[in-house]
Amino acid sequence: MTLEEIIGVFAGIFTTIAVLPQIIKAVKTKKVEDVSPVMFGILCLGVGLWTVYGIFKMDWPIIITNGISFIFNGIMLGIVLNSQSKN
């Protein structure tokens, strides 16, 4: 692996897993009042489009990292919307 490939792999891992601490915090505290659902809606749209882009190009790293991001951000969006519908 070249240095730029290693940097790309770590960049992909970090941007993909970034939302996990937010999901864990939300589940633990059961509080998401200050979290913007619009942010996670736009993120889902964005990484969803990146996944489609990856499918067009048959580029597996783009498909996998953005596909996983779509699921993670979708879970967080669901948590926020579910909490709002209860209040």
Add this chain to the structure above:
Amino acid sequence: MTLEEIIGVFAGIFTTIAVLPQIIKAVKTKKVEDVSPVMFGILCLGVGLWTVYGIFKMDWPIIITNGISFIFNGIMLGIVLNSQSKN
């Protein structure tokens, strides 16, 4: 522009601007208690590395979108850390 290029441009725009509604919400409400600073720390690290990756490849779309993301996520991280240091 091809269809995949158009999808790529919108994907880039959405993932880059996604954090703005969260910044606006935080500034308006002055409340960020439920927001995970770890999420924005990891995001800064990830998009920062994507920017370095783009510089290695001299790929301007990667440099510009992730460079802007780095600034936006850095602002949000600053807001959260600043709020925590006051409490």
